[in-house]
Amino acid sequence: MGEPGLQTMNIIARFGQFLLIGLFLLPGAAWSTSLEQQRNDFLLAERLIASGNEEGFLEISAGLLDYPLYPYLRYQWLKDNLQQTDNILGFLATYKDTRYAGLLRAKWLDYLAKHERWFEFSQYYEINDDTALECRFYWANYKLGNTVQVLNAVKRLWTSGDSLPKECDPLWSVLTRSPDLTPELIWQRFASALRKNHLHLADHAKRFLGKSEQLIADSWLQVHKKPALIQASDFRIGDDKRTGQVFAHGVDRMSRSDMDLALTVWDSRKPSFSIDSQTAQYLERKFALALARKQDPRAYNRLDQLLNSDEEVREWKIRAALYEQNWPHITHALAGLTAEEQADPKWRYWQARSLVETGNAVQALAVYNKLAEDRSFYGFLAADTVNKPYQSLNKPVFLADNELKALADETDFKVVREFNYWNRDVEARRQWWFAIGKLTKQRLMIAAKLAQQWQWDQIAIMTLVKADYWDDLELRFPLKFLAQVQANAYLQDLDPSIIFGVMRQESMLDKNARSAANARGLMQIMPKTGQQIAGNLNESWQSENSLFNPDINIKYGAFYYKQLLSRFKGHFALATAAYNAGPNRVAKWLPVSKPIPADIWIETIPFKETRKYVTAVLSYAMIYQQRTQRNTLKIKNLLLDVLPG
Numbered sequence: 001m002g003e004p005g006l007q008t009m010n011i012i013a014r015f016g017q018f019l020l021i022g023l024f025l026l027p028g029a030a031w032s033t034s035l036e037q038q039r040n041d042f043l044l045a046e047r048l049i050a051s052g053n054e055e056g057f058l059e060i061s062a063g064l065l066d067y068p069l070y071p072y073l074r075y076q077w078l079k080d081n082l083q084q085t086d087n088i089l090g091f092l093a094t095y096k097d098t099r100y101a102g103l104l105r106a107k108w109l110d111y112l113a114k115h116e117r118w119f120e121f122s123q124y125y126e127i128n129d130d131t132a133l134e135c136r137f138y139w140a141n142y143k144l145g146n147t148v149q150v151l152n153a154v155k156r157l158w159t160s161g162d163s164l165p166k167e168c169d170p171l172w173s174v175l176t177r178s179p180d181l182t183p184e185l186i187w188q189r190f191a192s193a194l195r196k197n198h199l200h201l202a203d204h205a206k207r208f209l210g211k212s213e214q215l216i217a218d219s220w221l222q223v224h225k226k227p228a229l230i231q232a233s234d235f236r237i238g239d240d241k242r243t244g245q246v247f248a249h250g251v252d253r254m255s256r257s258d259m260d261l262a263l264t265v266w267d268s269r270k271p272s273f274s275i276d277s278q279t280a281q282y283l284e285r286k287f288a289l290a291l292a293r294k295q296d297p298r299a300y301n302r303l304d305q306l307l308n309s310d311e312e313v314r315e316w317k318i319r320a321a322l323y324e325q326n327w328p329h330i331t332h333a334l335a336g337l338t339a340e341e342q343a344d345p346k347w348r349y350w351q352a353r354s355l356v357e358t359g360n361a362v363q364a365l366a367v368y369n370k371l372a373e374d375r376s377f378y379g380f381l382a383a384d385t386v387n388k389p390y391q392s393l394n395k396p397v398f399l400a401d402n403e404l405k406a407l408a409d410e411t412d413f414k415v416v417r418e419f420n421y422w423n424r425d426v427e428a429r430r431q432w433w434f435a436i437g438k439l440t441k442q443r444l445m446i447a448a449k450l451a452q453q454w455q456w457d458q459i460a461i462m463t464l465v466k467a468d469y470w471d472d473l474e475l476r477f478p479l480k481f482l483a484q485v486q487a488n489a490y491l492q493d494l495d496p497s498i499i500f501g502v503m504r505q506e507s508m509l510d511k512n513a514r515s516a517a518n519a520r521g522l523m524q525i526m527p528k529t530g531q532q533i534a535g536n537l538n539e540s541w542q543s544e545n546s547l548f549n550p551d552i553n554i555k556y557g558a559f560y561y562k563q564l565l566s567r568f569k570g571h572f573a574l575a576t577a578a579y580n581a582g583p584n585r586v587a588k589w590l591p592v593s594k595p596i597p598a599d600i601w602i603e604t605i606p607f608k609e610t611r612k613y614v615t616a617v618l619s620y621a622m623i624y625q626q627r628t629q630r631n632t633l634k635i636k637n638l639l640l641d642v643l644p645g
């Protein structure tokens with residue numbers, strides 16, 4: 001029995017020696033192993049870790065101390081050997097700036113909690129988004145005697161109404177045995193859980209109430225399940241305060257299935273109940289926004305009567321007035337924006353339109369001329385209005401000598417490069433986002449150029465967005481797949497810029513893009529849609545993965561867009577909206593009785609995603625027209641009046 005224990009101690013001691021070597025070894029020191037050999041040893045080290053061969057891993061890793069993925073290997077070993085406290089602490093100190101420090105810390109804290117090592121847990125815990133660890137931190141503090149601090153934190157979690165991980169259960173036991181668990185706190189938990197439709201949590205909270213209050217809670221639950229109960233003329237469930245809360249909750253639930261009925265019940269019966277102002281304003285806001293999205297003529301007045309106006313309310317107030325084409329209302333709503341909101345190109349455009357419609361053409365011209373300098377959908381609309389060329393400034397990111405190489409040679413980016421070498425795309429991307437999280441905006445611009453050099457177009461674009469730099473058009477609007485785009489544009493009688501615009505918005509030209517809904521490839525085609533298109537083209541359907549093939553994806557995407565364009569009689573805004581939201585939904589958004597200007601139709605699309613999508617695709621098409629040195633499209637020519645459906 002003694003010899004295996006001694007052997008284990010020797011192995012741990014040797015591991016500690018290697019740790020010390022790693023701590024004090026200078027860059028470029030005695031290790032002379034070639035990169036090729038290190039890559040071979042890296043694969044061997046992974047196999048040794050997988051087999052649990054500690055001695056073999058320690059031996060092979062001695063030659064990998066300066067290999068970029070060495071911290072990754074160390075993490076892979078230590079996460080399965082969490083009992084090695086000294087080595088874990090050494091790793092957290094030595095590699096604190098790596099992505100793996102946070103990952104290892106989380107696993108080690110979980111280990112410490114399971115072994116009830118609360119002092120160490122409390123000492124090494126760092127705030128993060130892991131609720132389970134947060135609860136364990138509070139529990140550690142409770143075990144260390146910090147009762148008041150813990151109870152305050154637990155009350156905040158309790159009243160959230162959320163379902164929480166099992167790691168929080170011991171805290172609930174503490175709270176339920178504490179005099180801090182007042183009836184009002186229980187009601188807060190109950191109401192919050194019901195608002196989030198967590199019936200089991202509400203039912204659990206109810207058990208802590210007195211018998212008479214449990215009867216009220218039961219009535220509340222019945223209204224939650226059957227909101228029509230609040231329509232009874234004698235509706236009451238006990239004290240006035242709870243009756244008002246339950247009535248408001250019933251109206252809220254009713255609105256999810258029948259908004260018009262809920263609004264009628266609310267308007268006619270709310271004076272009969274005691275309802276706190278916060279709840280009343282919540283429902284008033286909900287009804288006003290719902291009416292605006294339904295393009296209901298009552299929307300503007302209800303939005304205008306809200307006591308508290310946030311950004312969403314202010315914007316929908318403008319849209320409600322736009323749909324009515326009531327220009328005095330539009331002017332009034334625009335005046336209610338904050339100074340920052342008024343500076344947005346979108347609202348500057350509508351300010352100019354409003355000035356024209358209210359007889360202030362000279363002022364409007366000044367706004368249009370200034371806005372025409374903006375490279376955006378609204379800037380292009382303004383440019384067309386005053387007959388100016390589109391803003392086309394292309395100012396690539398300036399790189400000083402050696403800046404690109406210097407960034408690539410930093411440790412974080414060497415790690416990215418190695419994961420790329422091993423075709424481990426997920427790890428490479430995670431490491432990239434971790435690495436650029438440390439950079440200033442100036443260095444983010446350099447990182448974007450590095451991603452461009454590595455042909456990571458999507459990553460390059462997204463990184464440049466984080467840098468808040470918009471004038472490197474070659475980076476932001478790459479011309480990959482130009483031959484396929486031009487060929488399919490010719491086949492479908494489309495301008496290539498339109499196809500590029502869709503591709504740029506859908507995937508940022510990442511041929512391997514895949515959405516949460518399983519849309520695939522450059523033009524984000526759903527497999528079912530792809531199969532239908534293959535049939536329409538009299539082609540045999542290959543497989544879902546065939547949509548990652550640029551030749552197939554662009555062919556199918558261009559064909560589908562042309563189908564939508566034909567369905568909507570050549571209207572590009574409608575076809576583009578349908579590509580995003582579906583043709584049946586767009587058909588429901590068409591005006592009922594008379595034509596509506598296309599810019600107003602776009603601005604009043606009920607879905608924020610689709611509004612942004614249409615303006616993005618059409619503006620990107622104008623930019624790609626410049627990138628491909630064409631001059632056939634104008635935004636105004638794509639925006640004919642939208643006719644009734």
